[in-house]
Amino acid sequence: MYTGIVQTVAPVTRLSRHEGHVSLTLDLPQARVADLQVGGSVAVEGVCLSATAIEGTEVSFDAMTATLERTNLGRLEPGGRANVERSMRMDEENGGHVVAGHVSCTAELVAVKTDGAGAHLAFRVPAPWSGYIFERGFLAVNGCSLTVAEAAGDVFTIYLIPETLRQTTFPDYRVGDAVNIEVDHQTKVTVDVLERTLERLLPRYLSRA
Numbered sequence: 001m002y003t004g005i006v007q008t009v010a011p012v013t014r015l016s017r018h019e020g021h022v023s024l025t026l027d028l029p030q031a032r033v034a035d036l037q038v039g040g041s042v043a044v045e046g047v048c049l050s051a052t053a054i055e056g057t058e059v060s061f062d063a064m065t066a067t068l069e070r071t072n073l074g075r076l077e078p079g080g081r082a083n084v085e086r087s088m089r090m091d092e093e094n095g096g097h098v099v100a101g102h103v104s105c106t107a108e109l110v111a112v113k114t115d116g117a118g119a120h121l122a123f124r125v126p127a128p129w130s131g132y133i134f135e136r137g138f139l140a141v142n143g144c145s146l147t148v149a150e151a152a153g154d155v156f157t158i159y160l161i162p163e164t165l166r167q168t169t170f171p172d173y174r175v176g177d178a179v180n181i182e183v184d185h186q187t188k189v190t191v192d193v194l195e196r197t198l199e200r201l202l203p204r205y206l207s208r209a
Contacts, residue, residue, distance in 0.1 A: 004145025
């Protein structure tokens with residue numbers, strides 16, 4: 001599990017494409033490699049990946065075709081950058097929210113508006129997922145725990161403070177690009193349970209009306 005607090009932005013040093021998967025290598029700060037073992041979980045742009053090799057500060061991962069189809073990891077190239085967060089320890093403070101690293105969908109960046117040193121970013125999500133996004137609710141965007149400022153239909157907006165822009169890959173994205181979205185699991189369960197309950201009870205209520 002993760003917190004949605006991005007710990008570092010790591011450069012992509014190598015990337016090779018194979019049939020069925022992509023292998024990528026990131027150069028992490030020494031502090032983020034400490035105690036990491038092969039097989040350990042790391043969130044890369046919000047996607048939970050397992051370390052396949054560790055050489056000094058360079059850590060390699062494999063992303064299967066199914067992962068590439070459901071996320072934006074296919075956009076990564078050598079020289080690019082990725083948000084990175086090590087998995088959370090049980091004794092650590094969670095300054096964001098519980099994030100699984102399991103991407104729900106990708107959303108299209110449809111508008112960017114600067115506000116001083118900060119920015120407002122608007123995204124369009126696939127219709128099936130828009131029902132889980134609410135104003136003042138939270139979700140993970142590229143692995144970053146954020147609060148939804150506005151939500152209308154299939155478009156939602158987030159406000160980014162200068163520190164968030166400095167500590168993440170958001171400045172690398174342009175209108176039309178896709179970002180990884182992970183909706184809050186508890187919110188999803190609550191909405192699904194309510195919808196199923198209403199679907200079951202509403203016909204009974206109408207039949208008695």
